[in-house]
Amino acid sequence: MSYTLYYWPGLQGRGEFVRLALEEAGAPYVDTALELVKNGGGVPAIMRYLDGGDVTRPPFAPPFLKSGRLLIGQTANILYYIGGRHGLAPRDEAARLWVNQLQLTVADFTGEGHDTHHPIAVSLTYSQQKKEALRRTRHFLDERVPRFFDYFETVIERNRSRGPWMAGARLSYADLSLAQVLAWMGYAFPKTTRKALEKRAGLARLQEAAFTRPRIERYLLSKRRLAFNNDDVFRHYAELGE
Amino acid sequence: MSYTLYYWPGLQGRGEFVRLALEEAGAPYVDTALELVKNGGGVPAIMRYLDGGDVTRPPFAPPFLKSGRLLIGQTANILYYIGGRHGLAPRDEAARLWVNQLQLTVADFTGEGHDTHHPIAVSLTYSQQKKEALRRTRHFLDERVPRFFDYFETVIERNRSRGPWMAGARLSYADLSLAQVLAWMGYAFPKTTRKALEKRAGLARLQEAAFTRPRIERYLLSKRRLAFNNDDVFRHYAELGE
Numbered sequence: 001m002s003y004t005l006y007y008w009p010g011l012q013g014r015g016e017f018v019r020l021a022l023e024e025a026g027a028p029y030v031d032t033a034l035e036l037v038k039n040g041g042g043v044p045a046i047m048r049y050l051d052g053g054d055v056t057r058p059p060f061a062p063p064f065l066k067s068g069r070l071l072i073g074q075t076a077n078i079l080y081y082i083g084g085r086h087g088l089a090p091r092d093e094a095a096r097l098w099v100n101q102l103q104l105t106v107a108d109f110t111g112e113g114h115d116t117h118h119p120i121a122v123s124l125t126y127s128q129q130k131k132e133a134l135r136r137t138r139h140f141l142d143e144r145v146p147r148f149f150d151y152f153e154t155v156i157e158r159n160r161s162r163g164p165w166m167a168g169a170r171l172s173y174a175d176l177s178l179a180q181v182l183a184w185m186g187y188a189f190p191k192t193t194r195k196a197l198e199k200r201a202g203l204a205r206l207q208e209a210a211f212t213r214p215r216i217e218r219y220l221l222s223k224r225r226l227a228f229n230n231d232d233v234f235r236h237y238a239e240l241g242e
Numbered sequence: 243m244s245y246t247l248y249y250w251p252g253l254q255g256r257g258e259f260v261r262l263a264l265e266e267a268g269a270p271y272v273d274t275a276l277e278l279v280k281n282g283g284g285v286p287a288i289m290r291y292l293d294g295g296d297v298t299r300p301p302f303a304p305p306f307l308k309s310g311r312l313l314i315g316q317t318a319n320i321l322y323y324i325g326g327r328h329g330l331a332p333r334d335e336a337a338r339l340w341v342n343q344l345q346l347t348v349a350d351f352t353g354e355g356h357d358t359h360h361p362i363a364v365s366l367t368y369s370q371q372k373k374e375a376l377r378r379t380r381h382f383l384d385e386r387v388p389r390f391f392d393y394f395e396t397v398i399e400r401n402r403s404r405g406p407w408m409a410g411a412r413l414s415y416a417d418l419s420l421a422q423v424l425a426w427m428g429y430a431f432p433k434t435t436r437k438a439l440e441k442r443a444g445l446a447r448l449q450e451a452a453f454t455r456p457r458i459e460r461y462l463l464s465k466r467r468l469a470f471n472n473d474d475v476f477r478h479y480a481e482l483g484e
């Protein structure tokens with residue numbers, strides 16, 4: 001059975017967490033962000049579900065995933081579903097909750113990363129909140145990045161399986177999401193990220209291991225993988241000193 | 243079996259989402275926030291898990307819940323676990339994912355509510371970011387509150403069971419969390435919230451129905467329920483014009 005992923009065109013965004021899981025699973029999926037509007041893709045494909053008066057379980061925002069008759073929203077929720085079906089999460093309940101917990105912590109970090117360039121309102125442009133963005137970014141890089149990075153490094157260190165992953169001996173969707181966040185960080189804040197990864201061998205190894213999985217590597221080299229850009233969740237602004 | 247809930251003393255906070263679910267379930271639990279330090283409660287009870295070098299699956303932050311040998315972090319994850327064990331979530335997979343999706347959307351709104359008074363950094367006090375807080379609050383009340391409230395109202399309207407709840411014919415933990423958020427909003431932004439609920443009968447009815455459940459009502463009148471205060475996620479500051 002094929003999935004359909006709905007996400008805004010033109011950026012990786014939170015849709016990328018879902019894409020990486022589907023790519024690693026080798027699961028067939030239609031990515032509406034890459035389809036022409038006349039073929040049912042683009043923004044109208046999303047709005048049809050956000051605004052459609054006949055959608056029984058409407059999503060609040062993309063990404064959302066169609067799987068047969070199911071329409072599933074919220075990134076961590078989508079990944080919980082995919083992970084269970086494609087071996088990207090452990091089978092036993094405790095470990096599956098643990099992976100979900102890690103994913104939600106990756107999501108928290110992602111939200112904080114986004115708010116560095118939009119600390120006041122998503123309805124304003126970056127330049128309309130630049131002063132506040134500079135201030136927030138300083139705190140993010142000095143306080144929040146070390147806190148989160150130390151946390152994930154500790155998680156990897158304490159994983160008794162001693163492999164590159166956060167939970168158990170096998171790759172989970174949370175590992176893919178963490179690798180994606182590290183890649184974003186490298187684009188947005190290259191100096192801070194390079195230094196941070198030099199000091200945290202576990203994180204560097206996890207990213208390398210995740211992004212060299214054959215299917216992931218093939219995906220990253222494909223046209224389906226969009227380039228980092230400043231419409232994305234993590235953005236590079238030179239005036240932030242990186 | 244008894245649970246132990248770990249959360250910061252002195253505020254409702256995100257721990258309250260878990261408390262409401264446990265209270266509605268009639269599940270016995272120890273709330274370390276209400277225990278003296280000498281009896282194993284208070285902040286040291288939390289730090290032991292955040293900083294303890296022997297914790298295999300460390301939480302990033304409270305709330306977290308101990309259930310037998312399981313240690314579960316991230317609010318939505320805790321609720322997913324409790325909901326499944328105590329009939330506070332539907333049994334079939336699709337509906338359970340839907341409740342999780344709603345909970346994560348409540349969590350997103352909660353995060354945005356928190357950031358109205360802390361738009362720059364959690365390490366700064368409110369007064370150190372008051373100017374930015376005023377600016378963010380205006381956008382929150384004018385743009386985000388209507389957007390989220392309309393969404394949840396629509397969810398209630400489209401629930402085919404036509405009761406007061408968001409998902410199906412029975413109360414779920416997401417309903418309790420939404421009721422809590424509405425109560426917080428009434429404390430933090432009374433004018434906006436009163437007007438918003440006058441226009442959205444579904445939300446007002448859900449809150450009333452949730453908070454008059456016998457066990458919930460008893461809890462809300464008990465000493466275990468702390469008063470709203472300005473250490474909490476949602477805060478009342480007169481200068482914000484409410």
